[in-house]
Amino acid sequence: MTDDVKAEVERQLAVMRNGASEFYGEEDLRERLTEFVRGGRPLRAKLGMDPSSPDLHVGHSVVLQKLKTLQDLGHTPIFLVGDFTARIGDPTGKKKTRPALDADQVRANAATYVDQVSRVLDVSKAEVRFNSEWMETMSSAEMVRLCSHYSVARLLEREDFAKRHKEGTSIAVHEFLYPFVQAYDSVALEADIELGGTDQTFNLLMGREIQRAYGQLPQAVITQPLLVGTDGHDKMSKSLDNTIGITDPPEDSYGKVMSISDDAMLAYYDVLADDTEPWTRLADERRRLGSGAGDPLAFKKALAWALVERFHGDEAADAGAAHFASVIGRKEVPDDVPETSVSVGESGDIGLLDLLRQLGLTKSNGEGRRLVEQGAVRIDGEPVSDASSRLQPGNPLIKVGKRRFHRAIID
Numbered sequence: 001m002t003d004d005v006k007a008e009v010e011r012q013l014a015v016m017r018n019g020a021s022e023f024y025g026e027e028d029l030r031e032r033l034t035e036f037v038r039g040g041r042p043l044r045a046k047l048g049m050d051p052s053s054p055d056l057h058v059g060h061s062v063v064l065q066k067l068k069t070l071q072d073l074g075h076t077p078i079f080l081v082g083d084f085t086a087r088i089g090d091p092t093g094k095k096k097t098r099p100a101l102d103a104d105q106v107r108a109n110a111a112t113y114v115d116q117v118s119r120v121l122d123v124s125k126a127e128v129r130f131n132s133e134w135m136e137t138m139s140s141a142e143m144v145r146l147c148s149h150y151s152v153a154r155l156l157e158r159e160d161f162a163k164r165h166k167e168g169t170s171i172a173v174h175e176f177l178y179p180f181v182q183a184y185d186s187v188a189l190e191a192d193i194e195l196g197g198t199d200q201t202f203n204l205l206m207g208r209e210i211q212r213a214y215g216q217l218p219q220a221v222i223t224q225p226l227l228v229g230t231d232g233h234d235k236m237s238k239s240l241d242n243t244i245g246i247t248d249p250p251e252d253s254y255g256k257v258m259s260i261s262d263d264a265m266l267a268y269y270d271v272l273a274d275d276t277e278p279w280t281r282l283a284d285e286r287r288r289l290g291s292g293a294g295d296p297l298a299f300k301k302a303l304a305w306a307l308v309e310r311f312h313g314d315e316a317a318d319a320g321a322a323h324f325a326s327v328i329g330r331k332e333v334p335d336d337v338p339e340t341s342v343s344v345g346e347s348g349d350i351g352l353l354d355l356l357r358q359l360g361l362t363k364s365n366g367e368g369r370r371l372v373e374q375g376a377v378r379i380d381g382e383p384v385s386d387a388s389s390r391l392q393p394g395n396p397l398i399k400v401g402k403r404r405f406h407r408a409i410i411d
Contacts, residue, residue, distance in 0.1 A: 001034060008037045012073050016222055019066070019271075021198050024205060025220035032192055032217070036074070045070040046191040046219070048080035048131070048182065051109035052089075052101060056116045057243035058307065059227040059236035062271055063195045064120040066224055069274075070193065077126040078189055079117055081110050084135040085185075088178045116246050119311050127189075134188045135181060146180050149213040150206065155179070158202045179203045183210035191219045198223045199235070227271050230256050232264040250308045254320030255328060255403040257304035262296045269303055278306045328402055337397070339407040344393060350410060352377075352389040359398060359406045376401050 001009075012033060017023050029043070036043060047067045049060065056064075071077045086106045101109075114128055138146075155176055156162055164171050179202065186194055186207040196204050201223055208218035226235045229242025236243050244256045260268065269286055273279040282302055288294035301321065309317040326332045340359050344350050353368040356377070362368040371377050372387040378399040379391070391410055398406045 005034060005037050009033050012037075015069060015073060016193075016220075019224070021223045021225050022201065023220070023222050025208060025218055028218055029192065029220040043070075043075040043192040044078060044190060045075050045193040045195065046078045046080055046186060046189055047195045048082050048085075048185060049113070050082035050086040051106055051113055052086050053238045054109045054112045055238065055243075056113065056246045057236055057238065058246065058272070059197075059229075059243070061120055061246060061310075062224045062227055063197060064117060065272075065274060066195050066222065068121050070195075071122060071126065075193075077121060078191070079114075079121065079123070079126055079128050080185060080189070081113055081128070081130045082182075082185075083107070083110050083130045084132040085178060085181050086110075088174055088181065119246055129189065131181065131185050131188070135184075146184055146210070147177075149210055150180065152176075179206050180210070183207040186219050187211055187214045187216060190216060192217075193220045193222060195222050195224065197226050199226060225271050228264050228267055230260050230264075232261045244307070246311050250312045250316040250320035251323035251327075252403055253308050253311070254304045254317070254324050257307055258300055258324060258328070259402070260300075262300070265296070265300050265303060266290070268307075269299075272307065278302070278309060282306065323403075327405075333397065333405060337405045337407050339409055341409040341411065344410060349390040349392050352384065352391060353387060355391060355408060355410075356398070356400070359408060361398065361400045361404060361406055371400060 009030065013026060013030070017026075032040075032043060035041075045067060047063055049056070067077045067079070083106050086101050086109070087103065089101070110130070114123060117123060117128075156165055158179075161171060161175075163169075182203045183206045185191075187210060191207070191211075194204050194207055201221070204221040204223065208221065211218050228234070229236040229240055230244065231240070231242040234240050234242060244253050248256070257265075257268070266286065266289060269279075269282060273282065273286075282299065285294050285299050285302070289296060289299060304324075305317045305321055308320045312320075323334060327334050342350060342355060342358055352372070353362075353365040356362045356368040356371075357365065362371065368377075369387045372384055375383055375385070377384045379396050381397070381399075391408075393410045396408050396410070398408055400406075
């Protein structure tokens with residue numbers, strides 16, 4: 001190996017290692033990476049996501065950014081939509097059996113994914129695959145063969161399975177199939193590298209073993225840290241309503257970052273920062289904050305701007321900052337408040353929870369009731385404490401949380 005080849009191999013490995021929580025199989029990868037540097041084929045880097053909801057959030061972008069980094073190194077990124085595994089339901093971190101989604105739900109959710117991923121990854125130079133391609137044609141005999149390569153005892157070593165088994169909590173048989181299918185995806189795609197969060201470590205490493213069983217070289221596994229949600233303690237998750245969506249309006253994304261704690265703010269920078277502008281400008285200030293100096297508020301504003309710019313561009317980031325300064329900082333009502341006409345029907349009035357849902361401010365009566373109980377709903381500037389309130393005809397200004405306004409035209 002020439003010095004130039006060796007130097008480039010070590011540089012790429014260092015880039016892969018940078019920011020990762022764990023890098024398994026680095027030595028397995030070195031020979032393949034050396035062949036690539038000498039002019040051989042690019043490595044195949046796989047990232048799978050199940051369309052269990054229609055929206056991707058900033059937590060998902062952590063591994064997407066790593067996949068983009070591998071693409072920039074000259075390798076082939078594979079974004080795998082787990083439309084088959086979503087119908088099983090990933091048991092990772094679940095305390096009880098998770099209901100599987102039906103095919104229509106999965107199809108509707110998956111339809112939004114490629115557009116959202118394109119905000120991070122150059123999808124025109126990537127493979128976008130769906131694991132139903134091979135799983136829907138797998139015979140029963142082939143599934144039995146796949147499952148024969150791993151024992152129940154090994155599956156019960158997985159933390160969530162082990163805990164539920166110990167507590168006597170039900171584990172459905174189909175949940176055991178999930179890691180097998182995810183592992184077989186690596187076989188079908190002939191993956192050299194698989195990316196995922198630290199909560200996926202068991203499944204990713206199982207992929208290495210299943211590849212060996214099918215006569216393939218095992219993939220390297222690179223895990224990325226999980227991003228904490230806006231609540232500051234649980235991981236970012238749609239089910240916990242603590243997310244910043246990749247497609248959230250810029251003013252919402254900016255405001256959500258401004259609402260997080262100072263400790264969470266530093267964690268966001270540490271997990272999300274890369275070596276591009278505007279993130280590099282924040283590096284010195286991050287070091288000062290870590291030593292107890294610096295200006296936390298100025299840093300948080302710069303962090304919010306950088307995050308919005310990443311997914312929406314600099315003009316949208318400027319608009320998000322301006323909206324926050326006027327609506328939150330000076331407690332002003334924005335100029336572009338949406339208006340919706342709502343009919344009271346025969347009753348002559350309308351229930352608050354029904355109104356919030358019709359205006360698109362909540363998705364369900366349960367969510368609306370929780371927001372009222374939390375003091376997050378205001379009508380014409382006054383807080384509402386009774387979720388059973390009813391509104392008469394008029395044009396009330398509804399505010400939910402710190403940033404969402406809607407004018408209801410009730411007639």
